[in-house]
Amino acid sequence: MDHAPYLLAEQLERDLGDPEGPGVVFSHANSLALDETEEFPAAICRRLEELGVHEYYVPAQYGGRLETYEQVLQLIRTVARRDLTVAIGHGKTYLGGVCVWVAGSPEQATALGADIKAGLPVSLGLTERAHGSDLLAGEVQGVPTEDGGWLVSGEKWLINNATRGSLLSLLTRTDPAAGPRAFSVLLVDKRAIPQESYRHLPKIHTHGIRGADISGIAFTEAPVAGSAVVGEAGSGIEIVLKALQLTRTMCAALSLGAADHALAIVLDFVEERELYGRKLVELPQARHLLAGAAADVLLDEALALTASRGVHTLTEELSVTAAVTKYLVPTGTEGVIADLTKLLGARAFLKDVHARGMFQKVDRDHRIVGLFDGNTLVNLSSLVSQFRSLVRGYRRGTGGLDGAGAAYDLARPLPPLAPERLSLVARYGSGVIASLPGSVEALRAEADANPAYKPALAHAERLVAAVARVHEAMEAHQNALTDVPPEAFDVARSYALCFAAAAALGIWRHNHRAAEQGRTAGLWQDGLWLRATLARVLGRLGEPTDDREAAEALLEQVRAVRGEGLLPSLLPLALKHNDEGTSC
Numbered sequence: 001m002d003h004a005p006y007l008l009a010e011q012l013e014r015d016l017g018d019p020e021g022p023g024v025v026f027s028h029a030n031s032l033a034l035d036e037t038e039e040f041p042a043a044i045c046r047r048l049e050e051l052g053v054h055e056y057y058v059p060a061q062y063g064g065r066l067e068t069y070e071q072v073l074q075l076i077r078t079v080a081r082r083d084l085t086v087a088i089g090h091g092k093t094y095l096g097g098v099c100v101w102v103a104g105s106p107e108q109a110t111a112l113g114a115d116i117k118a119g120l121p122v123s124l125g126l127t128e129r130a131h132g133s134d135l136l137a138g139e140v141q142g143v144p145t146e147d148g149g150w151l152v153s154g155e156k157w158l159i160n161n162a163t164r165g166s167l168l169s170l171l172t173r174t175d176p177a178a179g180p181r182a183f184s185v186l187l188v189d190k191r192a193i194p195q196e197s198y199r200h201l202p203k204i205h206t207h208g209i210r211g212a213d214i215s216g217i218a219f220t221e222a223p224v225a226g227s228a229v230v231g232e233a234g235s236g237i238e239i240v241l242k243a244l245q246l247t248r249t250m251c252a253a254l255s256l257g258a259a260d261h262a263l264a265i266v267l268d269f270v271e272e273r274e275l276y277g278r279k280l281v282e283l284p285q286a287r288h289l290l291a292g293a294a295a296d297v298l299l300d301e302a303l304a305l306t307a308s309r310g311v312h313t314l315t316e317e318l319s320v321t322a323a324v325t326k327y328l329v330p331t332g333t334e335g336v337i338a339d340l341t342k343l344l345g346a347r348a349f350l351k352d353v354h355a356r357g358m359f360q361k362v363d364r365d366h367r368i369v370g371l372f373d374g375n376t377l378v379n380l381s382s383l384v385s386q387f388r389s390l391v392r393g394y395r396r397g398t399g400g401l402d403g404a405g406a407a408y409d410l411a412r413p414l415p416p417l418a419p420e421r422l423s424l425v426a427r428y429g430s431g432v433i434a435s436l437p438g439s440v441e442a443l444r445a446e447a448d449a450n451p452a453y454k455p456a457l458a459h460a461e462r463l464v465a466a467v468a469r470v471h472e473a474m475e476a477h478q479n480a481l482t483d484v485p486p487e488a489f490d491v492a493r494s495y496a497l498c499f500a501a502a503a504a505l506g507i508w509r510h511n512h513r514a515a516e517q518g519r520t521a522g523l524w525q526d527g528l529w530l531r532a533t534l535a536r537v538l539g540r541l542g543e544p545t546d547d548r549e550a551a552e553a554l555l556e557q558v559r560a561v562r563g564e565g566l567l568p569s570l571l572p573l574a575l576k577h578n579d580e581g582t583s584c
């Protein structure tokens, strides 16, 4: 089963060239050299622009090529698979523009689209040195002027592309009164304000994504025109929280790319490394770790597919989907990298010995994904704050069931995003969770006809019971809005796992017939990937499930897929650049 966003990514992969090949701009060698010298990957970003990647940061109605968030997911995943520094440094422009796509006027959005298409970087200025995640404490201030504009003063710190960016979506306190209505988002165009009214802060040295432009910007009575306000003055916090639902969903692309890269490095290593007269891949413990890592990546992929399509079809529930995705995919990938580190052994610690020492860079670079754009605890806390409506929806069986079906069914065309449907709370619960009984019923019907599905069905039935228990536990914390207790965070973690498993079942249910015919058919045969991922989820929920048969079969399929030059993923994506082999 070929799927258009994967084919788009496959084309980008081909156009970028073999990352181990000579004369390739976006090569592993260049990425490592830039990392050593902490230099921004400017030439690589120019190459991405030659290929039009930045045009996918602009919605089609504003002159760009972004039609579905699935496209962005697969393109950024492809870039991140080579180098997270580039994905974060270049993809930042999408984050910079997103407030305007959510709430800007058509004229503002069209003008910004033209600037982005012309190659101007855009950044997002939320964070302040003293306040971190506490956006309501922000001190960057806009004092109203007689001509309807603002004089902006104050400092934003830890801002990606603050120095290189030409434009900046700036969360600004435009009303001295306290509360969420005190803030506005201003689209500040550095070209339109006097140079002496702002200064860039020095580059901040980081342990990962070392070449990225992480700096800051300080304004002193910078005159910003009234036309720079995005949406209504006073609605800045709401706009930012809605925009973050989109960016947090897209952070899955960064983690998936990192996981793909780490898995590829280790899959090659275990095939080469011989110990005790056998290949490392033949040792049971190594197989166990590898199969678990592969299953976790496939679970994350199923969740990311659902979430990126859900942007269009489950828009009202994105407050939940984005929080689950931004929590689970980065932390899941951290776990995958930690497990794979154990397999690489000394080579995870050595420079230039295996795969140029690139694994260590992936590990360092990926640590930021769980920290920025709302850290793990912020996302879990956001889930806890929605426990009340999620429990109510679960009990009543409400939630966007049709939207979930449309998100799962990869053959269904997606409608354009309607940003006005974004909401800070999923009022009717979760369509993904509501879809679980139907998916299990479909699996039961399949198992009646083909007993090979019975183990997957047994896992799914245990999941249904676990979901009921998790919702009971959520009920006990549905009033925990401030001072969230640690147990509520644990319940939110379990909820996220249940959500991801329900998404995996939905993706399986709506696509397995077509996918069983495609180039990754082996992963889908008899529900193999679903069975292996459900077993992993049950284990992570504290219900150990020893399905060694599924783990073994999954590992063999993943090895076969990689051997054929494909990405080990749910749907086919060729990585081969020539007949010689696969190097990314």
Ligand SMILES: Cc1cc2nc3c(=O)[nH]c(=O)nc-3n(C[C@H](O)[C@H](O)[C@H](O)COP(=O)(O)OP(=O)(O)OC[C@H]3O[C@@H](n4cnc5c(N)ncnc54)[C@H](O)[C@@H]3O)c2cc1C
Pocket (backbone or CB within 6 Å): 123, 124, 125, 126, 127, 131, 132, 133, 134, 157, 158, 159, 160, 161, 206, 214, 368, 371, 372, 373, 374, 375, 377, 378, 381
């Ligand atoms: C490389 C990099 C790039 C960045 N790029 C940008 C950018 O482009 N634009 C931008 O605006 N910002 C950016 N940031 C800032 C980033 O988003 C912040 O670091 C983030 O918001 C968290 O702030 P903090 O790390 O200062 O942690 P704080 O908010 O001070 O939190 C400290 C700790 O408190 C705990 N905590 C926080 N909130 C909660 C909660 N609700 N419940 C329970 N515990 C909690 C967590 O353990 C957290 O680690 C970037 C940061 C880095 C490192």
